[in-house]
Amino acid sequence: xxxxxxxxxxxxxxxxxxxxxPQVIAAYPITPQTIVVERLSDYVEDGSLKATYLHVESExxxxxxxxxxxxxxxxxxxxxxxxxxxYMTEGLYYASGARFPIVMMDANRSLAxxxxxxxxQRDSLSQLASGWIQLYAEDAxxxxxxxxxxxxxxxxxxxxxxxxxxxxxxxLTHTYExxxxxxxxxxxxxxPYQNYANKMDLDNPTSNCITxxxxxxxxxxxxxxxxxxxxGEKLIAAxxxxxxxxxxxxxxxxxxxxxxxxDAVIVTLGSVAGxxxxxxDALRAEGKKVGLLRIRCxxxxxxxxxxxxxxxxxxxxxxxxxxxxxCEGVVFTNVNSALMRGTTKPATFxxxxxxxxxxxxxxxxxxxxxxxxxxxxxxPQSPTVEFVKLGC
Amino acid sequence: MIEVRWHGRGGQGAFTAARLLGQAxxxxxxxxxxxxxxxxxxxxxxxxxxxxxxxxxxxxxxxEVETCDYVVVLDDTLYGDNVTKGLKDGGILVINxxxxxxxxxxxxxxxxxxxxxxxxxxxxxxxxxxxxPMLAALVAAAGTVNSDSVLKAIDDQLAPRIREKNKALFTxxxxxxxxxx
Amino acid sequence: xxxNAQNITNEELFYGHKACGGCGAAxxxxxxxxxxxxxxxxxxxxxxxxxxxxxxxxxxxxCSGAITPFAGTAAFEAGVEAGAKELGLxxxxxxxxxxxxxTADIGLQSLSGAIDRGDRIMYICYDNEAYxxxxxxxxxxxxxxxxxxxxxxGDRLPGNTKAKKNVFEIVAxxxxxxxxxxxxxxxxxxxxKVAKAKxxxxxxxxxxxxxxxxxxxxxxxxxxxxxxxxVDTGLWYLAxxxxxxxxxxxxxxxxxxxxxxxxxxxxxxxxxxxxxxxxCRIRDAKWAQMRTHWNA
Amino acid sequence: MNRPQPVNFVxxxxxxxxxxxxxxxxxxxxxxxxxxxxFRPIIDHATCVHCLRCFLVCPEGAxxxxxxxxxxxxxxxxxxxxxxHECKVGxxxxxxxxxx
Numbered sequence: 001x002x003x004x005x006x007x008x009x010x011x012x013x014x015x016x017x018x019x020x021x022p023q024v025i026a027a028y029p030i031t032p033q034t035i036v037v038e039r040l041s042d043y044v045e046d047g048s049l050k051a052t053y054l055h056v057e058s059e060x061x062x063x064x065x066x067x068x069x070x071x072x073x074x075x076x077x078x079x080x081x082x083x084x085x086x087y088m089t090e091g092l093y094y095a096s097g098a099r100f101p102i103v104m105m106d107a108n109r110s111l112a113x114x115x116x117x118x119x120x121q122r123d124s125l126s127q128l129a130s131g132w133i134q135l136y137a138e139d140a141x142x143x144x145x146x147x148x149x150x151x152x153x154x155x156x157x158x159x160x161x162x163x164x165x166x167x168x169x170x171x172l173t174h175t176y177e178x179x180x181x182x183x184x185x186x187x188x189x190x191x192p193y194q195n196y197a198n199k200m201d202l203d204n205p206t207s208n209c210i211t212x213x214x215x216x217x218x219x220x221x222x223x224x225x226x227x228x229x230x231x232g233e234k235l236i237a238a239x240x241x242x243x244x245x246x247x248x249x250x251x252x253x254x255x256x257x258x259x260x261x262x263d264a265v266i267v268t269l270g271s272v273a274g275x276x277x278x279x280x281d282a283l284r285a286e287g288k289k290v291g292l293l294r295i296r297c298x299x300x301x302x303x304x305x306x307x308x309x310x311x312x313x314x315x316x317x318x319x320x321x322x323x324x325x326x327c328e329g330v331v332f333t334n335v336n337s338a339l340m341r342g343t344t345k346p347a348t349f350x351x352x353x354x355x356x357x358x359x360x361x362x363x364x365x366x367x368x369x370x371x372x373x374x375x376x377x378x379x380p381q382s383p384t385v386e387f388v389k390l391g392c
Numbered sequence: 393m394i395e396v397r398w399h400g401r402g403g404q405g406a407f408t409a410a411r412l413l414g415q416a417x418x419x420x421x422x423x424x425x426x427x428x429x430x431x432x433x434x435x436x437x438x439x440x441x442x443x444x445x446x447x448x449x450x451x452x453x454x455x456e457v458e459t460c461d462y463v464v465v466l467d468d469t470l471y472g473d474n475v476t477k478g479l480k481d482g483g484i485l486v487i488n489x490x491x492x493x494x495x496x497x498x499x500x501x502x503x504x505x506x507x508x509x510x511x512x513x514x515x516x517x518x519x520x521x522x523x524x525p526m527l528a529a530l531v532a533a534a535g536t537v538n539s540d541s542v543l544k545a546i547d548d549q550l551a552p553r554i555r556e557k558n559k560a561l562f563t564x565x566x567x568x569x570x571x572x573x
Numbered sequence: 574x575x576x577n578a579q580n581i582t583n584e585e586l587f588y589g590h591k592a593c594g595g596c597g598a599a600x601x602x603x604x605x606x607x608x609x610x611x612x613x614x615x616x617x618x619x620x621x622x623x624x625x626x627x628x629x630x631x632x633x634x635x636c637s638g639a640i641t642p643f644a645g646t647a648a649f650e651a652g653v654e655a656g657a658k659e660l661g662l663x664x665x666x667x668x669x670x671x672x673x674x675x676t677a678d679i680g681l682q683s684l685s686g687a688i689d690r691g692d693r694i695m696y697i698c699y700d701n702e703a704y705x706x707x708x709x710x711x712x713x714x715x716x717x718x719x720x721x722x723x724x725x726x727g728d729r730l731p732g733n734t735k736a737k738k739n740v741f742e743i744v745a746x747x748x749x750x751x752x753x754x755x756x757x758x759x760x761x762x763x764x765x766k767v768a769k770a771k772x773x774x775x776x777x778x779x780x781x782x783x784x785x786x787x788x789x790x791x792x793x794x795x796x797x798x799x800x801x802x803x804v805d806t807g808l809w810y811l812a813x814x815x816x817x818x819x820x821x822x823x824x825x826x827x828x829x830x831x832x833x834x835x836x837x838x839x840x841x842x843x844x845x846x847x848x849x850x851x852x853c854r855i856r857d858a859k860w861a862q863m864r865t866h867w868n869a
Numbered sequence: 870m871n872r873p874q875p876v877n878f879v880x881x882x883x884x885x886x887x888x889x890x891x892x893x894x895x896x897x898x899x900x901x902x903x904x905x906x907x908f909r910p911i912i913d914h915a916t917c918v919h920c921l922r923c924f925l926v927c928p929e930g931a932x933x934x935x936x937x938x939x940x941x942x943x944x945x946x947x948x949x950x951x952x953x954h955e956c957k958v959g960x961x962x963x964x965x966x967x968x969x
Contacts, residue, residue: 006411006418006425023659026652031433052655056648057686064645064683068652071639072614074659076652090642099890118431138452160889170431171454176411177426178418198889200637200653202612202665205895208639210627212891216880220891223884274452357431359456578921578934585930588873589898592928594905594949600928630878632897760925786949794950797926 002246003181009140009172010035012179013079013105013165016147018049019187020103022077024069026054028062030084031117032169033107037079059084063091063102070100071208073199075151078102081169082109085123089130095162096131096224098209099198101154102162104132105147108270108321109169110356118357119169120321121270125298125330131224133163133231134298136269140179143167145248148182151191152238159231160198161224168271168321170357182246190245232300253302255294256309258284262291264372265310267335268319269295272353272360276319279365289376290369295331303338310335311342314376317368319388321354328385347375353388364388394536395457398442398526399475400466402434405523409464410442412527412545413537417446419548420541424451439470446536462486464530466509466522471496486529488522505533507569516561517554524558525565532569539566576764581607586635591625595793597757597783597800598622601699602670604760605779608767609695611636612665614653618643618680620672621706622699644679646671647687650694666771668695673714674704676780677740688747688776695770696778698740701785709788709840713738716808717855718848719840721788726843736855741780745814750775752814756782758801762811762822769815782809790839799837805829807856810863819867828856871935872942875901902929906948908963914938916960923952923961 007015014036017025025044027037043049056062062078069076080088085106095102106124110116124134133153137143143165150163167173200208212220236252243249255273258280259265266276273294283290293309295302310316316339318332327333332350339345351368354360368388375381396413400406407429414427423446430441443457459478465471468489479485481501489495490511493504509525524546531537539562546559586606592599598621606613615638617623623640626633641649646669654667671680676698687694703721704710711724711733720732744752751773755763763781770777784800786793803809806829811822832849835841844852863869878899881887912923917939924932924939931946932939941952953961 004419006415006427008428024652024655026648026655032431050659052659054651054655054692055690056651057682057689060642060644061648061651061683061686064642064648065652065655067641067645068616068639068649068654069656069659070652071649072653072656072660072662074656076656091645094642097890098892117433168454170428174431175426175428175454176414177451178424198892200614200639202614202637202662205611205635205637206892207627207632207634207637207895207897208890208892210629210632210640210891210893211624212629216629219881219884219887223887224890226884271454275455278453361455361458362453578925581925583871583933583935585873586896588896588930589875589902589945590929591902594928594947595951596928596949600926603928603930604925629891630880630893630897631899632893632895635873635896638895757926792950794954796928796949796951797955 002183005179005181006176007140007179008035008174008176009137009143009167010107010174011039012140012144013147013167014039015181016144017077018043019182019184020077020148020151020191021049021075022051023074024052024054024066024076025078026056026062026065026069027078028056028059028080028084030081032109032173033079033081033105035173036105059087060091063088063095066102067091067094067098067100070102071098071200073196075193076102079105081107082111082123085127086111089127092127092130092132094209099160099224099227100162101151101160101196103147103150103154104162104164106164106166107169107173108166114356116356119171120355120357121166122322124164124166125322128299128330131161131228132299133161133228135163135165136296136298137165137167137172138271138273138294140172140175140177141248142250143172144179145242148187148191149235149238149242153231153234155191155194156234157197159227159234160196161227161231166270171271186245190242228300232297232302235297250296252305253297254305254309255296257292257294259291259293259309259313261289262313263289263376264315264317264369265291265293265313266317266319266365266368267293267295267331269298269331272319272321275360275362276365279362279369283366283369288369288373290373301334301338303341306335306338307342310339310346311344313346315349315372316346317349317351317372319351319353319365319368323352323355349381349383350385351388352385358389393445393447393451395460396444396462396464396530397457397460398464398466399470400440400442400523401470402438402440403436404466405521406440406466407442409523409527410444412542412549413444415549416541416545417537420544421538423448426451462530462534464526466526476500484533486526486533488526505529505569507565509565512561512565516564517557524562528562528565529569532566533573575761576608576768577761581764586611587626588633588635589631590633592621593787593793595786595796597701597785597796598672598699599625600757600796601697601781601783604763605668605697605767606636608764609666609668609771613637614665614667616641616646616649616653616667616669618646618671618675620675622670624706643675645683646675646680647694647696648683650696651687651690651692654692654694666695667693668697670697670699672705673698673700673702674712677713677738684744685747688744688749691775693774694776696776698780699783700780701783701788703788705785705788714740718844718852720843721840731844731848732840741812744778745819748817749778749814752778754780754810754812756800756804756809756811757784757797758804759811766813791837795837799834802829802834806831806834807860808834812867821863821867821869824864824869870940870942871933872931872945873898875899875944901944902947903944906946906966908948908950909943909966909969910941910946910948910950910952910961911964912939912941913960913962916958918958920957922955922957926951926955
């Protein structure tokens with residue numbers, strides 16, 4: 001029987017990681033990720049998880065030690081946040097380039113400067129090009145489930161790529177809720193340990209993480225691109241299989257909510273999607289045709305799904321907790337680019353909110369919908385990137 | 393949905409109270425719950441907030457708590473406008489104080505419950521830790537949560553060496569408030 | 574009897590590389606690998622050696638190997654060791670080969686962390702006294718008076734104005750189980766120190782003085798000769814740290830001719846007599862300290 | 870001669886032929902380095918005392934000690950001259966490659 005626990009998302013991720021039985025954990029503490037690494041070190045100490053926990057001296061070493069562990073075929077887990085993720089950047093590219101199926105939790109947190117420990121998504125969204133599969137959880141249950149599913153996708157022989165499971169700092173990491181804990185034997189059956197084809201092997205020595213000059217470099221990147229796209233299909237399959245085993249599915253790369261007949265849809269990711277869902281229900285009760293599209297997977301980018309769900313919508317707003325200064329939100333760039341490939345293109349608007357932990361209230365989201373509904377009603381709205389609740 | 397806001401100072405255990413309530417209703421009454429602290433670094437003595445959200449259906453709202461049904465104040469020196477802000481009509485304000493409810497003039501149509509939780513805590517625990525008696529006061533005043541569920545939650549969550557005393561403290565505070573209602 | 578040319582294996586585990594002729598770094602790796610054998614994970618940060626050894630499809634290590642991020646040689650090794658241990662592998666060595674910059678500068682943090690944790694890894698620093706792979710820039714181990722592309726010599730400056738960072742003692746200060754210095758001029762000494770390090774159940778460190786003819790501006794046949802002269806002139810020293818103690822392996826009564834050593838290298842060609850006097854002063858202060866405090 | 874030999878490498882043509890990520894079997898040398906050599910070392914076996922100093926200090930490992938007479942793998946000797954310089958009995962001479 002699965003057990004229910006009242007825990008926070010950090011603890012849920014730690015439990016998910018424990019159930020996945022990583023052989024090596026290398027991590028460095030940073031708020032709001034710390035609870036994850038505290039719990040994991042507890043599990044190693046009390047013997048409930050047989051693994052080596054490397055107390056490394058920096059995030060750069062956390063990812064580099066993870067590379068080392070994965071390079072010999074050990075299942076590896078790490079976790080970080082914010083500045084720590086940036087400090088890992090070099091290693092992130094190594095991990096994906098080397099095709100090492102490392103799983104990492106990122107507690108989404110703002111980036112300095114201004115210095116700030118609260119939640120926004122500038123950290124992980126700054127690493128979209130790092131070659132990692134990037135997943136966003138909406139709640140603690142999904143955070144746990146994704147941590148387990150991440151290994152399924154990462155270690156698929158056709159994928160062999162690292163996966164980053166992102167969850168909103170504090171709003172998720174420090175919020176307690178009911179989480180159903182899967183049974184260990186079922187998790188073992190879902191993600192059996194498998195040999196990595198690209199590992200270093202003492203009996204058949206290989207050289208790894210090597211140089212490829214101009215004559216071969218492009219092909220390695222093409223291969224990685226194909227594998228990353230493949231990961232999308234694998235995630236959908238993993239979600240389905242997980243549902244059959246554990247009774248929970250999330251619907252693949254995106255989750256749509258009341259979008260079928262919607263005039264206005266907000267696209268967002270992470271925990272703010274839950275709040276948006278409440279707003280959609282409230283506005284629907286008033287007869288307004290609004291919907292939500294939650295992106296669960298930013299890489300590979302669910303272009304096909306986004307076009308299918310949104311190309312007939314009149315106005316689409318992307319609500320995101322990041323900004324590519326001097327341009328627009330990164331999620332907006334991605335969504336817009338996808339929609340350009342559809343047969344029709346909705347009017348699109350970008351809402352920047354929640355930076356540095358600024359609260360996103362239901363009223364704020366309702367105002368975004370208001371703008372979209374005006375556009376949908378034939379009243380053209382300003383396409384300028386809008387900073388929600390700007391105080392100046 | 394029921395929303396509870398806890399006012400305390402860093403180190404007083406306001407968030408532990410929010411979580412105990414959550415554990416009680418989530419695990420022992422099978423409801424949906426969120427419990428979360430005011431986010432950020434906690435510094436001993438600094439005013440802190442904690443929240444508990446309870447509902448019969450899955451709670452997807454992740455926004456800040458704007459209005460609440462119950463407000464619990466672990467230390468009456470924290471009392472001020474921010475304590476009564478957002479407290480709904482028909483709601484309950486529970487304050488740890490040596491004063492009467494009349495000392496906290498109402499700014500809306502809510503009930504004020506006072507209890508000298510510090511004295512009870514000093515008597516039973518020997519330390520002025522007031523989160524459990526204040527949780528008891530809330531449970532007694534609100535009547536929406538079974539006190540047995542909270543006692544079980546204390547068993548689940550508190551370290552064995554402080555469990556029994558906290559359960560005794562819970563019962564004492566619960567009985568006191570029930571007796572005065 | 575210790576290891577020597579007669580009894581060391583004929584098998585080559587670092588072969589066919591594209592390093593410059595007379596490369597001291599390549600010779601360092603070659604000799605170390607002869608002691609470590611094929612059941613080795615060789616971890617190399619981006620430096621001349623990874624550049625010449627790991628260009629697809631030409632692989633010159635005979636054992637398993639990988640390129641690590643520059644700053645993380647020891648961290649990568651720690652991960653390999655942890656993974657190998659958890660997978661139940663036995664009878665293997667994890668070794669890192671980093672240059673002076675990769676050790677004394679950018680890699681120092683991860684080296685310190687790995688030693689502090691007590692990870693069972695070997696770390697080899699091949700010290701050619703500058704960033705050679707990028708075109709001879711000053712590193713923390715560039716000696717006083719050396720001209721590099723970022724420490725030019727002119728009317729105002731004598732080339733590099735700092736003495737070498739003392740990485741051997743920084744490492745020893747962690748109370749590492751085994752650390753040693755070595756020189757390609759004394760290859761048998763090096764082989765035996767590697768054998769000792771291999772047997773350590775914990776971190777070990779060997780700092781090899783390894784000339785770079787290209788970067789130093791000297792004839793390629795002088796690699797081993799200059800490495801020996803560096804020791805004989807007292808500008809480098811052979812020492813060990815184990816059992817919480819320092820031991821000086823060679824304590825020459827008289828030093829060889831410093832000027833003769835320096836003048837064979839274009840990087841020192843500009844030095845005036847007073848600069849050479851300063852080099853000798855730095856040397857003498859170091860030897861006075863070692864002779865006083867270390868076992869000799 | 871007992872030295873690693875170059876492999877006959879056929880470049881991958883399809884994606885499936887590429888390794889998973891940039892990795893490759895070790896001891897997989899493609900091509901030779903003889904072109905880097907200006908001078909060729911020649912051992913006078915009559916003078917050689919088999920001290921193996923040259924074998925020990927060759928940066929390439931190109932000197933093979935497995936036979937009675939030392940052999941130089943001219944596929945990989947770069948002609949750096951360390952062997953000749955270090956030979957204590959002067960048994961190795963460097964000859965210009967064009968004249969060898």
